Amino acid sequence: MxxxxxxxxxxxxxxxxxxxxxxxxxxxxxxxxxxxxxxxxxxxxxxxxxxxxxxGFLGALMPHSPERWNGKKDFQFRALIDLEGEIARLESETGEYCAYRRVGRILPLTTERGRITATERIAEARTNWGEQFGYEVHHTPARGDWPNIVRAPHGIVHETLSARVSPPxxxxxxxxxxxxxxxxxxxxxxxxxxxxxxxxxxxxxxxxxxxxxxxxxxxxxxxxxxxxxxxxxxxxxxGGGVKGQAALLDAKAAPDLPLVYDDGVYVIAHENGHVAVGSTSENEFDEPVGTDDRLEEIVKQARRLCPLIKEASVIRRWAGVRPRAVxxxxxxxxxxxxxxxxxxxxxxxxxxxxxxxxxxxxxxxxxxxxxxxxxxxxxxxxxxxxxxxxxxxx
Ligand SMILES: Cc1cc2nc3c(=O)[nH]c(=O)nc-3n(C[C@H](O)[C@H](O)[C@H](O)COP(=O)(O)OP(=O)(O)OC[C@H]3O[C@@H](n4cnc5c(N)ncnc54)[C@H](O)[C@@H]3O)c2cc1C
Known part of the structure; x- marks a missing residue:
């Protein structure tokens, strides 16, 4: 080069x-x-x-929901499947480490309606994702601090297709x-x-x-x-830009923890024990790369959502502008x-x-x-x- x-x-x-x-x-x-x-x-x-x-440093690799299947969902699904092999090839060619892992994802269910919808999606997931990946509804998460059991009064969805990677x-x-x-x-x-x-x-x-x-x-x-x-x-x-702010916490978290996603808040444990938390979604902004109180609010929500990071110190704050087409x-x-x-x-x-x-x-x-x-x-x-x-x- x-x-x-x-x-x-x-x-x-x-x-x-x-x-x-x-x-x-x-x-x-x-x-x-x-x-x-x-x-x-x-x-x-x-x-x-x-x-x-x-x-940034989030690196969530999450599918669209499995119902109302269409070309976009299919494209993304196939991409998420292929990415594992693509990254393995890159790593073997370069000796770099991308910290990819298919950890799955937990979605807390906060309403009875949400639980019914999630239960209906089980069959859709089996049809569109196949037998290889699970989409299950459980009464409680496997542990009480990831996510907080109190934040999932109607149970959780646990799917095993999602993954994460280290963006850097x-x-x-x-x-x-x-x-x-x-x-x-x-x-x-x-x-x-x-x-x-x-x-x-x-x-x-x-x-x-x-x-x-x-x-x-x-x-x-x-x-x-x-x-x-x-x-x-x-x-x-x-098209235009939608600003997002995110934070990185030193949580010494286990690397196999699933992603947690609730109401726009992502919590992602990475291979090195850091936990990434995001993101704001701002259509209007003056400072494209500055962070502010909106990020502190997301961090608070994430700490409530996953008590494992309650005391973890913030080691990095970051903002970027996502490209969104018309x-x-x-x-x-x-x-x-x-x-x-x-x-x-x-x-x-x-x-x-x-x-x-x-x-x-x-x-x-x-x-x-x-x-x-x-x-x-x-x-x-x-x-x-x-x-x-x-x-x-x-
Ligand atoms: C807070 C936040 C969290 C996110 N989390 C996730 C996530 O978990 N998972 C996920 O998949 N996505 C996530 N995203 C979205 C993801 O980061 C973007 O979709 C992605 O980075 C877009 O990549 P890109 O290469 O299209 O654009 P960019 O990364 O913006 O790259 C464009 C590049 O073009 C350069 N450039 C601009 N103009 C010119 C020019 N005229 N000539 C030459 N170079 C130019 C810029 O300097 C820049 O380096 C997140 C985004 C944000 C802000």
């Missing part, structure tokens, strides 16, 4: 098969998958890898994998400022102009204005009217579980080889229709 400095002149350089904007979990997986497929890759990152929403561990492994490949050129500290699909040229903030075979916009929340520009829609029509599902695939330019954005709250599969879809699009099917609701055209409808309603 070549790492170029900012002022390098790129005149006369061969155009990469694939130019990627953004080195978050999406762009990094895409670079790894494309390079493995033999494509020459240039990965352009404004700051440092993981400098955006991927730079995974990013390090992806970067290490890129470093082992000759066909990857990593440009840090440089932004993609414009894409000209007709000439197949990307303009970078260091003044260079890079030709490309394909370009992929995997630059998180900042992908939306670029995609909107390419489609001729208003800058803010294709149609709410991820935005993936060719951008209409911009030949050769692909979107890989809008993973919102589930990118760590699906980015590797999204990358497979785009690599298949470029190489013409077989790949996973992209759900229709992920297509840029689908999101454009949503954006157009939203404009009309305004």
């Amino acid at each position: 070549a790492v170029a400095d900012n002022d390098a002149s790129h005149a006369g350089q061969a155009a990469p098969d694939l130019l990627i904007a953004g080195a978050g979990v999406a762009g990094l997986w895409l670079a790894v998958k494309a390079a493995r497929a033999g494509l020459s890759v240039m990965l352009v990152e404004r700051g440092n890898p993981g400098g955006g929403a991927s730079g 561990g995974l990013l390090a492994a992806l970067l290490h994998s890129l470093a082992l490949m000759q066909n990857v050129d990593l440009r840090l500290g440089t932004s993609v400022v414009d894409i000209n699909p007709q000439e197949k040229i990307a303009s970078l903030s260091d003044g260079s102009r890079i030709g490309f075979g394909h370009a992929a916009l995997a630059n998180g929340v900042d992908a939306f204005p670029l995609i909107a520009k390419l489609t001729g829609l208003p800058a803010h029509s294709m 149609g709410r599902d991820p935005m993936l695939g060719p951008i209409p009217g911009a030949p050769g330019v692909l979107a890989m954005a809008g993973g919102f709250k589930i990118s760590f579980g699906i980015a590797h599969r999204m990358a497979d879809c785009l690599v298949a699009e470029i190489t013409g080889e077989a790949g996973p099917e992209t759900p229709q609701s992920f297509s840029v055209a689908y999101h454009m229709a949503k954006a157009a409808r939203a404009q009309v309603l305004q």
